Amino acid sequence: MIRSAWPRKPAGGWPPSERRGIDVHMKTAKQSRREAKQLFRLCIVNGMVDEDRVRTVVQSVLQFRRRGYLVLLGYFQRLLKLHQAQHTAEIQSAVPLPTDLETKLRAGLQHMYGPRTSTLFVHNPALIGGIRIHIGSDVYDGSVRSGLAALEKSFGITSTNGRNA
Numbered sequence: 001m002i003r004s005a006w007p008r009k010p011a012g013g014w015p016p017s018e019r020r021g022i023d024v025h026m027k028t029a030k031q032s033r034r035e036a037k038q039l040f041r042l043c044i045v046n047g048m049v050d051e052d053r054v055r056t057v058v059q060s061v062l063q064f065r066r067r068g069y070l071v072l073l074g075y076f077q078r079l080l081k082l083h084q085a086q087h088t089a090e091i092q093s094a095v096p097l098p099t100d101l102e103t104k105l106r107a108g109l110q111h112m113y114g115p116r117t118s119t120l121f122v123h124n125p126a127l128i129g130g131i132r133i134h135i136g137s138d139v140y141d142g143s144v145r146s147g148l149a150a151l152e153k154s155f156g157i158t159s160t161n162g163r164n165a
Helices: 023-044 050-063 069-086 099-113 143-156
Strands: 088-093 118-121 131-135 138-141
Touching: 023 050, 023 069, 050 069, 069 088, 088 099, 099 118, 099 131
Parallel strands: 088 118
Antiparallel strands: 088 131, 131 138
16 A cells, blocks of 8 residues: 555645645635625615714724734725725816816716715816716716827827927
């Protein structure tokens, strides 16, 4: 009978203390992401993030300092940033907008993305004219600059950095 130098794998798998290699790290990252999602869900009240709960969660994680707590906090921070980006609209315009147009834009965005969407109006003369709205991963670009860029692309014009071709 031939016996190998390596022990056979038990029927239920190796106990955690005997696992080696990258398998342990991948499960830890996956588990950290899962725990970060759970902590994030605890911080949501009526569809918005409760800052007091976020502070409490971060303080308790820092206090206990379990294995992988920095990775957990990194994933938690990423979820918070994504949530904030989804509920914040940046509206760029070439000239300052009249208050009635700002009110209409704010109302339209709140109708589309929810009543707790905050808006930030930015003056950007590089747009030449029109409006550019960025909320989460959605971008609505009705600026003259984007129209010129699309026209330039359709004609196959490449940039020469101000020199004649």
